[in-house]
């Protein structure tokens with residue numbers, strides 16, 4: 538139950554805001570805490586994004602791989618727009634996704650969510666065991682039983698979003714993203730559009746699309762309609778630091794401020810069940826960081842995958858940009874320690890004081906994880 542005073546202030550604010558006020562994530566009268574004023578669904582009980590908690594996820598091996606058609610190289614035109622909240626690429630309806638239950642969805646658009654503000658770390662919307670990734674990619678689809686996106690968006694089974702999380706690989710440019718990133722400067726101002734010619738969307742997604750989380754949620758922006766079947770891929774996309782920084786710093790919103798931190802906070806699960814067709818995360822961690830030999834040795838031991846990557850807990854009074862941890866995966870022990878220090882395990886979130894004081898840095902593969910230092914400030 539909402540305290541009366543909050544309710545009253547919301548009503549007053551709502552009257553002031555009126556229609557036509559642009560929603561935002563953190564500034565002005567319609568920041569995300571106030572979205573429900575103008576868009577009541579944003580206060581609903583099956584909202585997105587959520588924290589994907591491995592220990593709560595229900596393993597469902599019968600979920601088959603998503604079947605993507607027409608995602609490969611297409612030589613047509615892909616209009617790309619700065620809509621003031623993100624960059625959005627229009628997709629042809631020749632691109633479709635068929636889910637495990639046989640439902641066919643047609644692609645409509647893809648867009649991105651990122652972080653990048655000076656006091657910020659990462660900007661994915663979904664988090665995995667409390668960890669926020671650097672960027673999140675959303676490919677929005679509508680159910681092919683409807684005639685158009687406009688029709689489907691009002692229907693309870695109207696939409697599906699294929700989501701992918703991005704990790705940073707410091708110096709390796711992802712050439713599949715070069716065209717997209719080089720055209721961001723054409724759409725610096727909100728409302729500007731350009732056209733990308735010839736794009737391979739499949740290449741812009743994770744290499745392995747077999748494993749994913751699946752749950753029922755909503756749009757993560759107003760009007761927050763609760764009709765989205767979410768598919769969050771377990772494998773990640775890798776971009777270079779430079780590419781990530783380009784995305785974080787190229788676009789301006791309607792107030793001519795750089796679009797940064799365009800992600801919504803995670804929402805309550807409210808008894809929903811998140812399913813996944815894998816038990817331990819099959820890709821990131823292990824295949825990203827292990828060399829072949831270690832990987833092999835590991836597989837032979839038949840134990841659950843545990844990345845032999847070292848992380849060091851570094852004491853720091855302030856975050857420095859060059860040390861900003863970018864969605865690094867953190868070993869279980871560190872996570873537990875963070876959790877015991879911060880019940881919500883929001884150590885990487887923008888609200889957490891913890892992230893101001895702690896930096897986790899990968900110090901390279903090869904050895905057994907060190908015992909964890911005790912927290913001391």
Ligand SMILES: [Zn+2]
Nearest residue numbers: 648650675757
């Ligand atoms: Zn989105």
